[in-house]
Amino acid sequence: MDGSSLCARQGKKAKKVKSGCRTCKIRKVKCDEGRPICSKCSSTGRICGGYGIWGGGETIFSQQQRLASEREVRMASRPPVVVFLPRSSLEERNGFEWFKCKTAPKLPGSFQSKFWSTLLHQASLAKPPVLQAVLALSAIHRGGHIGNQFCTVDYEEAALRHYGRAIKGLQPHFTDKSKSSCRIALIACAVFINLELLRGHFQTANTHLENGIRILQDMQLISEQADGVFRDTPGLGSTDTWIVEIFARFQLQSEIFRCGYEHELLLLELTEWSVSDAAPTAFTSLKQAWEALTPLLNQILRLVSLARQQAHRQPDFQISEQMLQTQYRIQKGLASWRRTSEFLKREMFGDEKRAFHLLIAYHTLANIMLDTALDPNTELIYDTQTTKFQELMRQLTELHDESLEHAGPKTVPNYQMDMERSVTDIGWVAMLYYTVTKCRVPAVRAEAIKLLESRFHREGMWDSKVMACVARKVVDLEEADFYKDTGKLRRPTQDGLEHTLEENLPPLPNSHRLREVEVILSGAPMDTIMLFGKSQHDEFENRVLFSEYHMQSGCWIDSSIDSRVSGGYVEMV
Structure with a gap:
């Protein structure tokens, strides 16, 4: 176009462009009309508005996730490849x-x-x-x-x-x-x-x-490493890295299982998971989100362990400035992780949708554990987390409802574990058990036990049936007769604990609460559950055996009164 033509057009109102995506129209920029999203939007990280009913609604990150999901669907729909096993039956x-x-x-x-x-x-x-x-x-x-x-x-x-x-x-x-x-x-x-x-x-x-x-x-x-975490040696090949990764996942669930009491801590993770200042602006997969959350969980577990050790050694334990700085740094990391995870919010279905909600629930649990990490001498600190516990239960209830919608209810014989729903990685059982043992709001506890008993499957070291049985026993030992006088709150029933929604109930005193609860699953196959811990009544803070559950008899035997307790509260049926 020559100069005279350009001058002739000046001062005239440009024609309204009718083509292009909604986002480019609003921005008044030329759209390349790429499908399903235009490159003008994807290259700048904007959400493409699409073209009428076609395309749009994606950023470059969600496009990558969608394409990855489509590849997985195509692979899953292929006929199985027959593998020849030499000299096999x-x-x-x-x-x-x-x-x-x-x-x-x-x-x-x-x-x-x-x-x-x-x-x-x-x-x-x-x-x-x-x-x-x-x-x-x-x-x-x-x-x-x-x-x-x-x-x-x-x-x-x-x-x-x-x-x-x-x-x-x-x-x-x-x-x-x-x-x-x-x-x-x-x-x-x-x-x-x-x-x-x-x-x-x-x-x-x-x-x-x-x-x-x-x-x-x-x-x-x-x-x-210097921070007390075991990590892979630099320069490992892919085979060795995959091996370290699977053991790191096992060790994480082992530490979460034992996080309630003092023990020798061993944390393991891949170097590539480590938290860095150059964190991604968006996770491109659920696995990447898990990899970013794992170091934060490990840091929390280490902080909890250090605070507990110092409190045991020093009766007048004071929180150090270094611990406060560590707590603050992890809080920033969790907040950053949550913002980054927002990019994973897209239209999900089935296992992927449930995995995302499980991740968000673990983020909530991590915040509860972090906020209470520096107060190991009192169980009253967990009363400050009631709102977060309620949010966690809302998330887990939503996860439960999605599972029912996907798979439907199922009747499982008493003697059988549901392998169709069993996994060997961490799931929701750990969070439900943590809620029962740390949140002393009766209604929240009751709902957590109800969800635990709604499934009969295993998640690695977490057996839903076993942990429901232990959770009931912990509630029974802690609450005992404290709420009995009201006649409104708690009574044994065949279906479980019943709670009213009455407000302004007195909180459970610290003297009634168990500390450092440890569960030992003894036998191969498991035949005994041993429940250890510390009582606030014991000024010497000795670790004692509270009770044993015998699988064959189906009842608890309390060590203090040597009495058999059966029925609606603690019997595992």
Whole structure:
């Protein structure tokens, strides 16, 4: 266009452009009309308004997430690839097929990793001991599905047979102790942990976990850093990184399980998860969000442990300036994580939607744990978190309703665990149990117990049926006869604890509250639940055994009064 033409057009009102996305029209910029979103919006991080009923509603981050989801759907819709197992029986081929289609996609829960989707499949085809371990895990998982109850014994026998073959096949690798042999042992060890968790052999699973972490240290795949956290050694290959990652997830749930009492802390995470100043402006996947939240949870667990140790050593414990600064830094990290997670809010369905809500609930739990971390000497500090506990219960109730909508209610026999809903990663059971033992608002406690008892599945070390039983016992020991005189608040029923919505009820005194509650799941299979802790009545703060639950008799035996307590409160039915 020449200069005269340009001058001739000056002063005239430009024609209104009718094409282009809504966002570009509002901004009065030229739109390239890319589909489903224009690059003008995506390149600047804006939400594209779309073109009428077509496209739009995405940023560059949500577009990446949508495309990733579409790829996953395409992969899931493909017919299964038949894998040839040399010198294998029909039972072994069927077992491996079940593992690929059912076990591997389900057990990781909300945290998907390459260990499950890639490494374990490859190792199973290349290393017979790993294959036998996988077949044992597959048999246990398959035998616990509803509809297979009459074949459970057969699957258990198959699992033990493959388990024995795996152990026998690993013997040369234990002797060799080369890096290659140690990797095989670590992969099999991770499978054994999953296997024992599903079987309810929690002590055995912990033994495998401790042995696996010891091998990681011996191989120098991990080392302790200045902040007390074990991290992967720089320069690890993808195989070793995936192995460290799976053990880091197991160790995280182990520490959350034990966070209520003093113990030797061991934190493990990948270096790439570590909190940095160059945090992403948006998470591109749920896994990335989990990876960013894990270091924050580890920092909280460490702060809780340090405060508890100092309080035990110093009766006149005073919060140090360094601890306050650490708490403030973690608070900023949690706030940043929450803002960043907003970009994951898009139209989600099924497992992805539930995984997102589970993440947000763990963020709420992390804030409660952080806010109470520096007051280890009093349980009254948790009364300041009532609003957050109520918000946590709202989130978990929503998660429960979504699960019902997706899968529907199911009747599970008393003697059977629901493997279809069981995972080996952390889920909602840990948060519900924490709520019962730390929030002393009766109505909130009752709702948490109700949700615990609405499922019969396992989430790693967290058994919903067991933790509901323990939660009821903790409430029974703490409240005892405190609310009995009102005649309005609490009474034993066959269906559970009933609570009124009456306001202005007196708070449970600190002297009635249990501290540092520890649960030991004894036996393989588990046959006894031991409940330890400290009572505010004991001026010497001794750790005592409050009660034992015997699976065979189905009742608690209190150590202090040696009386059997059964019925609606504490019997696990």
